[in-house]
Amino acid sequence: MINNITRDAKARMEKSIDSLKQELAKLRTGRAHPSLLEHIMVSYYGNPTPLSQVANIAIENSRTLIVTPWEKNIVSDIEKAILIANLGLNPNTAGTTIRIPMPPLTEERRKSLGKVVREEAERARVAVRNIRRDANQELKTLLKEKAISEDEERGAQTVIQKTTDDFVAQIDAISASKEKDLMEI
Numbered sequence: 001m002i003n004n005i006t007r008d009a010k011a012r013m014e015k016s017i018d019s020l021k022q023e024l025a026k027l028r029t030g031r032a033h034p035s036l037l038e039h040i041m042v043s044y045y046g047n048p049t050p051l052s053q054v055a056n057i058a059i060e061n062s063r064t065l066i067v068t069p070w071e072k073n074i075v076s077d078i079e080k081a082i083l084i085a086n087l088g089l090n091p092n093t094a095g096t097t098i099r100i101p102m103p104p105l106t107e108e109r110r111k112s113l114g115k116v117v118r119e120e121a122e123r124a125r126v127a128v129r130n131i132r133r134d135a136n137q138e139l140k141t142l143l144k145e146k147a148i149s150e151d152e153e154r155g156a157q158t159v160i161q162k163t164t165d166d167f168v169a170q171i172d173a174i175s176a177s178k179e180k181d182l183m184e185i
Contacts, residue, residue: 001142001147001148002139002142002148002152002156005135005138005139005142005156005160006135006156006159006160006163008135009131009132009134009135009160009163010163012131013128013131013163013164013167014167016124016127016128016131016167016171017124017167017170017171017174019124019127020120020121020123020124020171020174020175021174023120024117024120024174024175024178025038026038026039027113027116027117027178027182032059032060032061032062032063032064032065032100032102033059033065034052034057034058034059034065036065036087036089037051037052037057037065037067037082037085037100038050038051038052038057039085040081040082040085041081042054042055042074042077042078042081043077043080043081044074044077051067051078051081051082054069054070054071054074054078055067055068055069055070055074055078055098056068056070060099063101063102064099064100064101064102065099065100065102066097066098066099066100067082067091067097067098067100068096068097068098069096069098072096075093075096075098078091078098079091079093079098082098082100088103088109089101089102089103090103105182110182110183113182114179114182114183117175117178117179117182118175118179120175121171121172121174121175124171125168125171128164128167128168128171129164129168131164132160132161132163132164135160136157136160139153139156139157139160140153
C-alpha cells in the first residue's frame with residue numbers, strides 16, 4: 001500500500017515536471033525552435049487542428065523557422081493562425097513555404113519572459129507540494145484505519161518529502177536554465 005502511494009506521488013510529480021517543460025518550451029528565447037508553433041491551432045476545413053498536423057515545421061537557421069503545409073490551399077489559414085497566436089512573429093509567404101524570422105528580444109521583453117518563467121516554476125512547485133499533501137493525507141487515512149503503523153507512516157512521509165525535495169530542485173534547475181537562456185543575447 002505504501003509503495004503504491006509513493007509510486008503514484010512520484011508519477012504525478014513527474015507529470016508536473018513534464019507540464020512545466022511544455023509550458024517553458026512555448027516561451028521564445030530568440031532562437032528558432034519548432035515547439036514555439038506546436039500549440040497553434042489552424043482552421044482546417046472548419047475544424048481547429050494543431051499546426052503540426054497540417055504542416056511540416058522545420059528550422060532553416062538559428063533565427064528562422066520554415067512551415068511547409070501539406071496542402072497548398074491552407075497557406076493563408078496557417079499565416080492567420082500564426083498572427084492570431086500573438087507570439088510577435090511575422091510570417092513571410094513565398095509560394096507554399098512560410099518563413100518565420102525570429103525577431104531579437106528586447107531587454108524589457110526578456111525581463112517580462114523571466115517573470116513568466118518564475119510564475120510557471122512556482123505553479124509547478126505548488127503542484128508538487130499539493131501532491132505531497134495528498135500522499136501524506138492517504139498515509140494518515142491508512143494509519144487511522146490501522147492498516148499501517150506510526151513508524152511506517154513516518155518512514156513513508158520521509159520518503160515522500162525526499163521525493164518532493166528532489167522534484168522541487170529539478171524545477172529550480174529547469175527554470176534557472178530557461179531564465180539564463182532568455183537573458184543570453
